Amino acid sequence: MLSKRQSVIIWSFLVGVTLTQLLCTSLLFRPRGTWPEFLARYLTTPVAGDAGWTLAATVVVLYVAYSASTSPVVRRYALRPGSWAPFVGIRLVAIPMAFVTGFFEESFFRKFLMDAAAAQGYGVTVQIIGSAVLFGSMHAVWGVFGGNIRAAAAVMTVTSVLGALLAAVYVAAGRSIAPAIAAHVAINLILEPWLIVTSATGSWRQSALPA
Amino acid sequence: MKWFLAALGVSLKFAAIVALAIYAVRTMHR
Numbered sequence: 682m683l684s685k686r687q688s689v690i691i692w693s694f695l696v697g698v699t700l701t702q703l704l705c706t707s708l709l710f711r712p713r714g715t716w717p718e719f720l721a722r723y724l725t726t727p728v729a730g731d732a733g734w735t736l737a738a739t740v741v742v743l744y745v746a747y748s749a750s751t752s753p754v755v756r757r758y759a760l761r762p763g764s765w766a767p768f769v770g771i772r773l774v775a776i777p778m779a780f781v782t783g784f785f786e787e788s789f790f791r792k793f794l795m796d797a798a799a800a801q802g803y804g805v806t807v808q809i810i811g812s813a814v815l816f817g818s819m820h821a822v823w824g825v826f827g828g829n830i831r832a833a834a835a836v837m838t839v840t841s842v843l844g845a846l847l848a849a850v851y852v853a854a855g856r857s858i859a860p861a862i863a864a865h866v867a868i869n870l871i872l873e874p875w876l877i878v879t880s881a882t883g884s885w886r887q888s889a890l891p892a
Numbered sequence: 893m894k895w896f897l898a899a900l901g902v903s904l905k906f907a908a909i910v911a912l913a914i915y916a917v918r919t920m921h922r
Contacts, residue, residue: 693899701903705910789910797917819906 682767687881691771694877699778702785709789724859733854737864740846741871747839748872751886752879759875768874775873783866790816790844791851792858809848817841832885843868 683691712719749756758764765772794815795808803811820840821833847861854860879885 689896690899693896694903697899697903698906701907704907705914708911708914789914793914793917797920801920 683878683882687878690881691874691877692774694881695771695774695778695874699774699781702781705789706781706785709785709793724862725857727855727857729854729857729860733850733857733860734863736853737850737860740843740850741864741867743846744843744868745871748876751839752876752884753886754879754882754884755872755875758878759871768878771874771878775877776870779866779869779873783862783869786816787847787851787858787862787865790819791848791861792856795848795851796856805852809845809852812848813841813844816844816847829883832880832883835885836880
């Protein structure tokens with residue numbers, strides 16, 4: 682079970698991240714017309730090909746498998762709805778969070794930043810590496826909240842690799858953002874709130890952390 | 893309470909960095 686302090690950390694992060702990224706989404710987009718109209722256009726321009734969707738599905742499987750190998754919490758709870766009863770509140774709050782963060786982070790770290798880099802004349806490799814490193818730096822805070830710098834470094838490395846993979850999905854999809862968003866939302870729906878619980882309780886597998 | 897404020901602080905810092913990045917990239921594009 683979670684201590685009072687751990688519960689407060691987990692709840693404030695889930696709610697804080699969701700609200701913050703909703704705010705950031707409203708800063709990033711100024712849609713003409715309604716949001717549903719904008720979303721329909723945004724997610725289908727250009728239409729993603731099979732290569733993008735296939736790579737997106739592969740990334741989800743790889744990342745979930747990797748997370749299960751490093752987090753006993755993920756192994757124990759993620760794919761077992763029957764075990765969620767003590768955590769039903771954070772499990773429910775993690776659902777809107779999955780959609781908001783998947784949509785915003787892909788729109789910002791992939792489409793917005795990579796297209797801006799492309800407009801400045803940078804090649805695909807630089808776009809992917811830049812997007813990955815920024816994405817990883819932002820995620821280091823998860824590790825910090827376990828009070829463990831080594832965990833923060835590990836989380837940063839792993840999420841940088843994930844960022845590079847999602848950036849590759851964006852490129853493979855012909856610069857359509859839909860497959861990357863779908864992959865990110867799927868990863869969040871499967872792995873959260875369990876990754877946050879792992880961070881807040883400091884229960885990463887020790888050998889997964891850098892010495 | 894201390895942890896709630898810390899989480900809030902990190903969230904707001906994230907929003908501030910993103911707002912700055914959006915502003916910077918939009919300005920460069922002009």
